[in-house]
């Protein structure tokens with residue numbers, strides 16, 4: 147009987163060892179995704195088991211319509227890109243220690259939604275939350291669809307919440323964040339980003355206009371900020387596009403007369419394009435001259 151108990155304990159021990167070594171996140175059964183991650187491991191962009199597992203468990207094909215398994219940034223929509231796989235890997239490696247204990251994260255310029263999902267998968271517990279924001283409403287919708295393809299539970303349980311917002315202001319109503327991931331570049335780090343980072347939190351952000359540095363910011367428990375450029379990001383490696391104003395943001399921040407002027411400008415430009423197409427030989431761009439007249443008329447009537 148003792149032998150049987152000993153044998154059973156041995157088997158139990160073996161089973162728990164096997165379980166401990168099993169990936170928490172199942173790899174996707176796609177050989178192209180497997181090859182891509184193998185390449186990232188060989189290139190030393192993926193260094194840890196955590197990042198490797200997460201990257202094996204998300205099919206990039208669900209986030210990038212074009213050449214998803216090539217290690218380059220790719221166009222997604224509305225003149226925006228999904229970052230290169232090696233860049234995602236490097237950024238997640240930088241944040242992995244902080245993500246492990248994080249409860250709340252912010253993904254600014256979520257684009258495809260890939261990073262929001264990766265971060266949510268690296269955070270532990272049922273009470274975690276990733277706020278993912280972008281300023282293009284259709285892109286936010288697309289990110290939601292991308293995530294829902296294989297990871298709908300992250301949306302249903304509200305572990306990931308997607309929102310339309312101007313990322314240059316952070317997301318004050320849900321601050322502070324243990325982790326802030328910034329997907330677009332900035333000339334200088336906005337003060338609000340420091341303010342919205344929780345004590346003990348980390349942020350990764352591409353900084354610079356012509357020469358960008360991927361920069362890591364850490365806020366100590368006492369609130370002291372430490373900032374360190376970790377690598378330069380040059381074009382061949384895929385420089386980041388900047389966080390900028392969308393048409394909606396521009397409209398929101400404009401006065402009423404500026405809004406009317408903007409709309410008139412767009413209206414006149416559309417009419418001009420249409421007329422130019424109809425009367426093929428004529429270029430009717432002088433229509434644009436009507437805009438200032440409209441503007442003067444409007445402001446005169448308005449006052």
Ligand SMILES: C[S@@+](CC[C@H](N)C(=O)[O-])C[C@H]1O[C@@H](n2cnc3c(N)ncnc32)[C@H](O)[C@@H]1O
Pocket residue numbers: 226227228229254255256257258259260261279280281282285311312313314329330386387388389390391392
């Ligand atoms: C280089 S892409 C990164 C996308 C994402 N990290 C990924 O890999 O799929 C930059 C993103 O920032 C977004 N963006 C640009 N300006 C923004 C702003 N002011 N507020 C929020 N998002 C912005 C763009 O729409 C785009 O999706």
